[in-house]
Amino acid sequence: MKRFAMALCAALLAIGSTTLAGEVPTLGDEKSLYDLLDLDRPALKAVKRAVDKGNFEAADKELLRYFRTRKAVALYGLDLQNVKVSKLEQRQADEALEHKFYAHKGYQPSFFYGDDIDWRYWPVKDNELRWQLHRHYWFIPLAKCYYLTHDNRYIDAWIDQYTDWVKKNPLDGVERLQAAGASQEEIAAERENIRFAWRPMEAGRRLQDLLTEFALTIQSPRFTPEFLNLFLRTYRQHADHVLNNYSEKGNHLLFEAQRMLFAGIYFPEFREAPEWRRSGIEILNREIGIQVYPDGMQFELDFGYHIAAIDIFLKALGMARLNGFEEEFPASYIETVHKMTTVTWNLLFPDYSNPMFGDTKSHDKASLLNQFRSWSRVFPDDRQLEWFASEGQRGALPDYTSQQFPQSGFYTLRSGWDMDATVTVVKAGPPAFWHNQPDNGTFEYWHRGRNFFPDSGSYVYGGDSAVLAQRNWFRQTRVHNTLTLDNRNLETTDSKLLHWETSPEQTLLVTENPSYKGLTHRRALFSTQDGLLVIVDHASGDAAGTVGIHFNLCPATVSFAKDGTLSTRFDDGNNIRIKSSGCKPLHIQQEEGWVSNAYRKKEQRPAYAVEMEKQPGEELWIVTVIAPEDDERRGSIAIVPDRNSTADRFQVAVRVGGRTYTFKYEL
Numbered sequence: 080m081k082r083f084a085m086a087l088c089a090a091l092l093a094i095g096s097t098t099l100a101g102e103v104p105t106l107g108d109e110k111s112l113y114d115l116l117d118l119d120r121p122a123l124k125a126v127k128r129a130v131d132k133g134n135f136e137a138a139d140k141e142l143l144r145y146f147r148t149r150k151a152v153a154l155y156g157l158d159l160q161n162v163k164v165s166k167l168e169q170r171q172a173d174e175a176l177e178h179k180f181y182a183h184k185g186y187q188p189s190f191f192y193g194d195d196i197d198w199r200y201w202p203v204k205d206n207e208l209r210w211q212l213h214r215h216y217w218f219i220p221l222a223k224c225y226y227l228t229h230d231n232r233y234i235d236a237w238i239d240q241y242t243d244w245v246k247k248n249p250l251d252g253v254e255r256l257q258a259a260g261a262s263q264e265e266i267a268a269e270r271e272n273i274r275f276a277w278r279p280m281e282a283g284r285r286l287q288d289l290l291t292e293f294a295l296t297i298q299s300p301r302f303t304p305e306f307l308n309l310f311l312r313t314y315r316q317h318a319d320h321v322l323n324n325y326s327e328k329g330n331h332l333l334f335e336a337q338r339m340l341f342a343g344i345y346f347p348e349f350r351e352a353p354e355w356r357r358s359g360i361e362i363l364n365r366e367i368g369i370q371v372y373p374d375g376m377q378f379e380l381d382f383g384y385h386i387a388a389i390d391i392f393l394k395a396l397g398m399a400r401l402n403g404f405e406e407e408f409p410a411s412y413i414e415t416v417h418k419m420t421t422v423t424w425n426l427l428f429p430d431y432s433n434p435m436f437g438d439t440k441s442h443d444k445a446s447l448l449n450q451f452r453s454w455s456r457v458f459p460d461d462r463q464l465e466w467f468a469s470e471g472q473r474g475a476l477p478d479y480t481s482q483q484f485p486q487s488g489f490y491t492l493r494s495g496w497d498m499d500a501t502v503t504v505v506k507a508g509p510p511a512f513w514h515n516q517p518d519n520g521t522f523e524y525w526h527r528g529r530n531f532f533p534d535s536g537s538y539v540y541g542g543d544s545a546v547l548a549q550r551n552w553f554r555q556t557r558v559h560n561t562l563t564l565d566n567r568n569l570e571t572t573d574s575k576l577l578h579w580e581t582s583p584e585q586t587l588l589v590t591e592n593p594s595y596k597g598l599t600h601r602r603a604l605f606s607t608q609d610g611l612l613v614i615v616d617h618a619s620g621d622a623a624g625t626v627g628i629h630f631n632l633c634p635a636t637v638s639f640a641k642d643g644t645l646s647t648r649f650d651d652g653n654n655i656r657i658k659s660s661g662c663k664p665l666h667i668q669q670e671e672g673w674v675s676n677a678y679r680k681k682e683q684r685p686a687y688a689v690e691m692e693k694q695p696g697e698e699l700w701i702v703t704v705i706a707p708e709d710d711e712r713r714g715s716i717a718i719v720p721d722r723n724s725t726a727d728r729f730q731v732a733v734r735v736g737g738r739t740y741t742f743k744y745e746l
């Protein structure tokens with residue numbers, strides 16, 4: 080970091096601070112604001128004159144005048160002529176007036192944080208609740224409500240709460256307590272607080288949102304020169320903190336880089352602004368090559384973070400374009416983002432619902448459509464994206480149905496794009512990180528508007544042992560639709576694609592995962608044009624134990640026939656049957672089942688496993704048929720493998736009621 084401490088300013092710093100004594104807390108970095116700004120910018124001439132005279136009060140006033148009238152820097156995503164407050168934002172703002180802070184979507188109604196705000200209040204020991212409190216989700220709603228109504232309660236609440244937050248969450252809190260001879264307990268509590276309040280992810284979020292709050296409130300008489308001084312000094316502290324503490328990898332790093340770019344472009348008055356911008360762009364350009372597989376999927380293998388990454392990349396590009404920095408992004412950057420958008424709609428079901436692998440939640444259709452529309456504006460020549468953005472009103476469907484994303488291990492086996500289609504999405508990819516789960520080989524199967532096998536979801540993130548236990552339940556391999564040994568979690572998650580083949584009649588996918596020491600799981604999935612999904616599982620290797628294939632259904636009433644066939648019992652007639660058959664007799668084991676579509680929301684559902692014992696070196700196979708129920712296929716299901724079948728060359732005849740099929744693959 081370059082330091083710009085001019086002797087004169089350093090000498091005057093003490094004087095400058097006294098004008099704000101009692102109001103402005105000491106910051107971690109003891110620098111005068113005027114040391115941080117480039118006062119040689121012609122538009123800051125009056126500010127510089129006041130600073131040169133040592134009149135910081137006057138300088139603050141001139142600076143406020145400057146920011147109220149400066150040639151606007153465009154803030155991507157904010158249209159001051161068209162500010163709207165959603166119902167949720169109105170509630171967040173109104174509750175914030177009473178110090179009920181919307182800290183986390185999953186913890187509603189919001190908790191009360193005290194008349195004298197306790198920023199360390201932690202009613203449920205879920206890390207996210209405490210981290211996200213420091214994202215100040217209700218600040219933009221307060222600023223918007225003020226902007227639209229000029230009701231001073233909103234801006235006063237924002238200014239008071241931000242100032243209070245700054246005072247009670249000093250970045251150098253630990254050093255200060257140590258210098259004051261505080262107890263080890265106090266210091267430990269302070270250190271913990273800073274870990275939450277100043278995690279770069281949260282600091283970056285504030286770095287971004289403070290810009291919107293600034294733009295919406297700067298014209299208010301309540302926005303005083305003193306507050307401007309506090310605002311800008313703490314803003315720079317945020318930028319400096321993120322710049323020097325970037326997360327190591329993943330979506331956090333992307334978020335932080337995008338926000339640094341925004342900071343650098345929005346406040347060019349800071350001497351360090353070009354460095355902030357350069358740093359953000361450099362990281363985004365580098366990480367887009369690292370974090371996106373050649374097939375276009377983000378490497379955390381989570382649909383939600385994949386979409387978030389697209390938005391980050393496009394936000395950064397949008398901000399750069401608006402302010403004349405577009406050439407700092409190479410063409411390959413935008414091509415990669417484009418590819419990422421294509422992955423998104425390929426993984427969706429025809430009703431715009433999404434698979435919930437990893438930490439993915441259920442995305443609502445309206446926000447997905449919004450995203451598609453904004454992407455479509457960036458890629459206007461993409462006819463397919465236009466089709467999905469307009470719900471088929473414009474553009475064109477792709478000339479294919481099934482699609483593979485073999486580097487990231489996502490596969491869509493699709494009979495069509497309409498509501499009568501059958502769509503299976505399979506996840507069988509490489510190792511990934513925190514948001515990923517040991518679920519290789521799992522799938523979701525959607526038929527005519529119903530997802531019969533929604534993924535269990537994630538329910539919560541991290542926290543104390545009770546919270547972590549809840550997370551771990553949803554992470555288990557056995558709550559996914561794949562194969563386990565003794566119900567244990569997979570030891571290795573590194574699936575390879577062995578075969579992919581599409582024809583007008585069916586799609587075939589064969590993948591293999593070295594699941595456990597001594598057990599390799601090979602899975603072939605056949606998806607037919609009339610909705611059948613046939614799965615051939617092979618378990619081979621030295622290991623011995625109970626091999627189970629797990630099936631986690633949607634919440635439904637189900638029944639088992641004598642031959643082990645499971646049927647769903649929906650009144651609307653959209654039902655399926657499932658039958659498994661193996662090289663040895665199978666045991667059906669009913670299991671605990673839950674599905675979570677949103678944070679801290681869950682619903683019970685039927686789940687079971689078909690099991691058989693495996694001896695060391697023994698090779699097992701199990702064939703499963705999932706068949707939609709209709710008039711033609713009402714009779715029993717028969718599964719007859721060819722007796723010469725091997726794991727490399729398998730053939731099976733399947734009869735479902737009045738229809739007979741033959742499935743085979745050869746590697």
Ligand code: CA
Nearest residue numbers: 437534535536
């Ligand atoms: Ca899962």
